[in-house]
Ligand SMILES: Nc1ncnc2c1ncn2[C@@H]1O[C@H](COP(=O)(O)OP(=O)(O)OP(=O)(O)O)[C@@H](O)[C@H]1O
């Protein structure tokens with residue numbers, strides 16, 4: 001029974017039922033079709049959306065496939081580019097080998113021709129006439145310049161390959177703990193020599209706030225300093241110029257890594273400056289010069305202008321001392337110690353006026369001739385310095401002059417007006433800064449340059465450096481080209497009187513090497529092949545100098561065979577590789593095979609001596625007398641002067657004492 005049975009009478013029930021029925025009919029008639037329309041519309045909408053979605057998905061899938069294909073193509077292209085670059089580097093390394101071999105002869109003989117008479121020997125030594133000696137010096141300088149270009153280009157290839165391969169396969173960064181004051185002192189000594197030779201005033205500043213010991217790549221960092229410093233010397237005014245190097249602590253690194261600081265290197269000069277229009281290009285390979293260089297070629301009459309009006313008061317000492325740079329577009333000096341300033345510290349307005357540094361002996365051509373890059377090999381052996389010495393021929397002005405007359409507030413960097421020399425043209429190949437920039441990138445640093453025409457340039461490098469424990473620094477680690485590297489004239493005396501087996505198949509190389517070794521009183525036996533080396537070696541020898549590219553076998557195989565010899569004396573024989581091959585990989589292979597050292601051709605006497613000296617110091621070499629041998633009669637029958645070889649394969653040749 002329903003509730004309505006009690007509430008409604010029959011009539012009401014009938015009306016109610018009719019009402020409900022009509023409403024229901026009306027509802028069905030109106031709402032259901034609407035619903036049906038809505039539902040079907042929704043369904044068709046969903047279907048369309050689904051179809052669209054499927055289209056989109058298909059499109060996305062296609063796009064994805066396309067992107068994947070493109071990515072694959074790019075990866076392949078990158079690989080191909082890397083391989084091309086790597087094979088380009090390989091190719092250039094081979095080409096450089098071809099350069100080095102004849103250069104070995106050019107440089108070796110030139111050095112030999114101009115060497116001073118051996119001590120106590122007057123008889124055989126013939127002095128060259130001054131004119132011939134000059135010409136030989138030119139040959140030497142030209143050879144060194146060529147060698148530097150070859151080295152620079154190879155370095156650039158290596159650096160680009162390293163960047164692209166992202167793993168530094170071709171150029172490794174060699175981070176070691178370095179004692180900063182001693183490192184800075186050594187590098188500055190070298191720059192001071194170059195500055196002096198160019199009649200420049202040199203100023204150095206080491207921030208006392210720097211930690212004593214930092215973890216850096218010593219060799220690469222000194223390469224950076226040298227590249228910038230040599231440019232500063234080269235592009236500074238021929239006389240009266242000032243070059244400054246400053247090493248400071250810029251505080252924490254950007255990313256806040258604990259234990260790291262930002263090391264800042266500033267190299268400043270008061271040369272002609274760099275024109276703004278070429279400032280962006282100076283880091284490109286082979287880019288040279290610009291109007292600033294041309295302004296350096298001035299006629300003397302032009303140069304001898306009266307004290308110029310309108311020359312800006314450009315150099316002012318910062319009130320607090322320290323902190324150099326540009327202020328309002330002008331260079332500011334950053335000297336803390338007034339005694340470091342050029343004597344008088346006065347402004348040089350008229351170049352015709354006597355400059356405290358004017359050096360009458362300065363040549364019309366100032367040629368530092370690309371000394372920067374040669375520091376790797378050349379400077380280490382004094383070669384770069386020597387060739388510059390000769391070409392520049394300047395009598396350096398007195399440094400450390402009295403500071404009397406220095407006015408506080410006067411500018412230590414006099415502005416450069418046209419220099420008092422005509423045809424001042426700095427030589428170079430436009431590679432130094434390109435290498436510098438790439439090195440800075442490799443070390444995750446930044447390089448900036450600020451320059452004002454006629455006032456000078458300031459190059460700054462910021463590098464992250466980890467602070468090391470003061471007790472653990474390596475005092476004397478010199479990387480490739482590390483400052484203080486071999487061949488310094490003031491080094492220890494050369495080791496003398498060794499019996500050496502040289503495995504070298506090229507006659508002129510034998511003569512060059514023989515001449516150098518003979519100079520230090522060594523006896524040399526030459527063999528031309530690996531087979532001859534293996535059969536000739538006996539324990540009476542002290543040292544083997546081994547070329548790698550031999551006619552019958554590779555030098556590394558000779559090395560490996562010797563290291564496995566049953567005779568322990570032979571297996572332990574000191575072996576230094578002397579090769580024109582230059583890739584790190586080849587050097588590593590030699591080291592792994594047991595070589596004691598590696599000398600790159602062209603052989604420099606200083607480096608050869610240094611290599612022998614370090615073997616001696618490490619106890620790897622012993623004098624024959626110490627072994628109770630005289631060595632006089634050994635191999636006497638088979639030794640002949642190198643020039644008189646029979647040419648017989650495997651035949652020995654020798655150079656007499
Ligand atoms: N301190 C400087 N003052 C003025 N110009 C500079 C200075 N340093 C570099 N430049 C300009 O930048 C150019 C490129 O310098 P970079 O060191 O790369 O080559 P380079 O000195 O000409 O030759 P290289 O370094 O290969 O011997 C130079 O030719 C010079 O015009």
Ligand SMILES: [Mg+2]
Pocket residue numbers: 227230231372428431432433
């Ligand atoms: Mg340069």
